[in-house]
């Protein structure tokens with residue numbers, strides 16, 4: 001069985017939902033994972049933020065505005081009176097739940113429950129729409145099988161056991177619809193797989209049922225060789241290896257949630273990125289094969305903090321790096337990039353939750369400098385470190401100030417740390433030097 005995931009834009013309007021129906025209704029049995037309609041999760045985040053600061057009026061007016069939007073979508077999507085009434089009841093139930101949250105004292109659990117409503121709404125509405133159109137579909141409630149453990153990793157034994165039960169309970173159907181993003185945590189409370197997490201839901205399901213293929217349907221024709229939001233003339237990449245796709249997703253290519261390919265890599269389950277608005281476009285195929293060498297793509301990850309740790313005699317003092325790493329380990333903060341010299345080590349983190357505590361502990365034996373608002377620009381491809389065109393990237397040194405370079409850590413990745421203010425220029429210039437064949 002295949003698993004197909006459709007993102008927020010793909011279910012973001014009635015027109016797009018009709019496209020999705022055309023794509024999935026091909027007679028093959030499949031599981032379809034849906035995101036919330038585009039904009040909904042952002043609105044739910046804003047509602048949660050208002051409640052966090054006890055601005056109940058603001059939360060209520062955002063809840064009402066969103067409810068009205070859903071009523072309009074239901075009226076446009078569902079002409080069948082019975083289904084229309086059924087879905088409006090369900091929508092009212094979800095919005096009453098949100099209103100109830102405004103009376104409760106705010107907590108992380110309430111916040112997660114608020115965020116879960118978008119996927120609950122989109123899947124219920126879309127399943128009713130398929131029924132209206134005579135498609136044999138059934139809902140698989142994600143909260144009955146999707147679970148993360150105490151390290152926020154998918155709890156595969158639980159998921160595998162429960163998804164089979166849920167499939168059996170749903171009965172024979174051609175299309176199973178399920179919610180992306182939402183899950184239970186190790187305590188059984190409602191949680192999620194982080195923003196953009198529906199991609200991850202699809203590959204977790206894919207790995208759990210040993211799917212033949214996972215397809216991620218979005219609003220662009222596959223992974224492009226640079227960020228299309230900042231660079232003109234980017235091109236889709238037809239083939240990527242799991243390793244290349246994992247690096248690009250981790251280092252900021254927004255089209256994929258950072259963990260997307262990890263669940264399916266070991267079993268070699270192919271992942272295909274496709275465009276809902278242009279289903280004939282080839283898209284990107286992600287498999288175990290390394291198709292060609294050289295730089296394939298550039299991505300950038302923001303909100304990076306750089307920490308420089310200076311000590312008089314770093315390298316001679318063996319055990320120095322161990323001391324540094326132990327502090328990061330104690331605060332469960334992972335390090336992305338690292339460079340060393342005789343007197344200093346510079347490293348980066350993307351999670352600054354415990355920055356103050358980490359810096360305080362490092363200051364016991366070193367002088368610390370912290371730079372916020374940094375971005376990692378990452379170049380990915382098979383064996384790029386020895387490719388004949390790679391030298392061209394260093395022309396970027398004359399355009400922007402590079403704070404750190406990581407070259408050779410892996411043969412497939414070169415990373416540059418820059419000030420975020422220089423990100424767009426860096427992406428545009430690198431595009432020119434590497435992909436537009438400028439003679440140097």
Ligand SMILES: Nc1ncnc2c1ncn2[C@@H]1O[C@H](COP(=O)(O)OP(=O)(O)OP(=O)(O)O)[C@@H](O)[C@H]1O
Pocket residue numbers: 006007008009010035036038196197198199217218219220222223224225226227228229252253254255256299
């Ligand atoms: N390298 C890249 N290749 C393709 N798209 C990219 C790349 N980098 C950033 N993007 C952006 O990613 C967007 C698609 O991802 P996005 O997560 O918004 O999709 P979605 O289908 O709405 O899914 P979701 O609801 O899960 O967020 C594209 O519209 C594009 O602007």
Ligand SMILES: N[C@@H](CC(=O)O)C(=O)O
Pocket residue numbers: 007008035036041042118180181194195196197198199
């Ligand atoms: N709805 C969630 C998850 C997803 O779309 O993948 C988000 O907007 O982040």
